[in-house]
Amino acid sequence: MQRLNIIPAPARVIKAALVTLAVLLALSSISSGQTEAEKGKKIFQEKSCAACHTIGGGKLAGPDLAGVTERREEEWLKKWLKSPETMLMSDPIAKEMLGVYMIPMPNQGLTDEEIDSLIEFFESEDAAKK
Ligand code: HEC
Numbered sequence: 226m227q228r229l230n231i232i233p234a235p236a237r238v239i240k241a242a243l244v245t246l247a248v249l250l251a252l253s254s255i256s257s258g259q260t261e262a263e264k265g266k267k268i269f270q271e272k273s274c275a276a277c278h279t280i281g282g283g284k285l286a287g288p289d290l291a292g293v294t295e296r297r298e299e300e301w302l303k304k305w306l307k308s309p310e311t312m313l314m315s316d317p318i319a320k321e322m323l324g325v326y327m328i329p330m331p332n333q334g335l336t337d338e339e340i341d342s343l344i345e346f347f348e349s350e351d352a353a354k355k
Contacts, residue, residue, distance in 0.1 A: 265346025268339050277330070280350050286328060294351045299344060306340045308332060 259267075269275060277287040293302070297318070305312050305319065309330040312319040323329060335343070 261342050261345035262349035263346075265339075265342035265344070265349075268335075268343055269346060272333055272335070272339075274333070274343075280347075281354070287326060287330060288322065290347060290350075291354065292351055294344070294348045302344055302347075303340055306333070306335055306343060307337075 277285050278290050279285060281289065281291040283289055297305075301316075301318070304316075309319070310332055313323055313329050
């Protein structure tokens with residue numbers, strides 16, 4: 226008869242642990258709940274993009290990126306951010322920019338995820354200015 230009291234105990238412990246885990250997961254996803262655009266903004270600041278680019282503050286070593294999602298296709302931006310050196314050899318728009326800015330943008334070693342976040346960030350900046 227003793228056993229009947231003992232058996233449910235582990236189940237209760239497991240259930241309590243699962244509930245605690247679920248609560249912790251919910252809390253952590255709220256506190257790290259950055260939007261894609263916010264992630265992109267952080268990457269823009271941390272990856273030294275801002276050393277060569279402003280968004281609406283004029284040219285630096287590279288073009289002002291205000292309106293970039295309007296003048297370039299998303300696919301173009303993805304290819305550019307993934308491998309500017311390839312684009313500078315093969316893409317007419319990239320070649321033309323190089324002729325104006327005279328320095329090749331260095332490859333920033335971005336992951337596909339970082340590239341998506343950056344494009345979301347540029348889109349949100351462009352949308353905010355309309
Ligand atoms: C050392 C300076 C430098 C850094 C750092 C740099 N860029 Fe550039 N970027 C340029 C230059 C210069 C161009 C113009 C094309 C060329 O000459 O290579 C350019 C072009 C671009 C363009 C295309 C602009 C247009 O009008 O089509 C985008 C988008 C861009 N850069 C995004 C970024 C992002 C995002 C980062 C950071 C992850 C970054 N750049 C870091 C110099 C830089």
